Amino acid sequence: MTSLNHSAEKKANDAHLLRLVTSVVQSAGMALKQSFSADNRPKDREDIAKKIASIDVISLDILRKSLSVALPHAQWVEDEEGTGTLPAGEWWVTDPVEGAINFIHGLQDWGITVTLVRDNEIVLTAVHLPMSDDTYTALRGEGAWLNDRRLQTSTKTHLNAAMVGTGQAMPNESDDTYRRMGMSLVAMLKAALVVRVSVPATLQLIQVAAGSQDIFWQYSQVRSGLLAGALLVSEAGGEVTDLQGAPWHLGSNSFLASTSSLVEQAAAVLTSIT
Structure with missing residues (x-):
């Protein structure tokens, strides 16, 4: 064969x-x-x-x-x-x-x-x-x-018009993870149009894949909460990276799913948080 x-x-x-x-x-x-x-x-x-x-x-x-x-x-x-x-x-x-x-x-x-x-x-x-x-x-x-x-991801091109969201991967995360989550919320509240915070991650990621939400990010990871959404977003024409904008993989310690035209803008906001 x-x-x-x-x-x-x-x-x-x-x-x-x-x-x-x-x-x-x-x-x-x-x-x-x-x-x-x-x-x-x-x-x-x-x-x-x-x-x-x-x-x-x-x-x-x-x-x-x-x-x-x-x-x-x-x-x-x-x-x-x-x-x-x-x-x-x-x-x-x-x-x-x-x-x-x-x-x-x-x-x-x-x-x-x-x-x-x-x-x-x-x-x-x-x-x-x-x-x-x-x-x-x-x-x-x-x-x-x-x-x-x-499904097709959003066609938006400006972060200031974007509906974005995040959430915690699981209870009892580290103090540093919570600190960065809080700082990222403040940064995105300033940069984006609307910010959602909810769990589980999958239910936000399916909306990114469907184009009704533009961006989702998360510090740390739980495989079962990200894998399904990662494939749905990428197959719907979006991009899945880490928060530095590098291609996401199972070993990555952060996660960003976005329509392709917004991923660089989102990563620029999130990489300013240390």
Whole structure:
């Protein structure tokens, strides 16, 4: 088999796999939605941890059963808050309830994400939002989609007209990370039009991919919160870099997703923060 034929076959296999992954995240979303209540109210941090663990189990059971059959040799990232590069090979990186903190507080901003990483390259992803019944998908080299509509990042060219956003990667970050987050907010409040601060990152990144938000940045990283959005943004025509403007990769310690015409302007503002 020629290398060209092999490449075409691999792409066809990945496209088939994405269709299966899409179905799986939708099934997990259907199960989770039955457990959702707008009246959810956790009592304290112990209760928060218990409630998140209980909904993670519901989703993870569905994801594992199907994905392990679909790609038996692929490894599974066990740590939802894991960071950095992965060993060689194929890895499933998932967040069984992305935005679980919102779910358990009765908020609708949550979803399920599944991303396949092959030798530290993001291959495909699916993000399902059960409360709106929307599914975002991307396949490397084949574009990004919301349901049946192809996504395209914003066409804005001036930062002072941009809607931008950030958020924390996880609770209990370092004092230095919080300091830089605060300084970046002040800098962007001056430079951009509107600044959003929210979690989870994925729900802002899908809006960058769709063109309804222009920029997202984050200090530090959690793989499961960034990989899906990184592929969606890049396949929708945007750019994903670190805060210095260098191409982003799994080992990067900062993150910037933007429409291509704004990435240099955004990086210029954010690199002024030390």
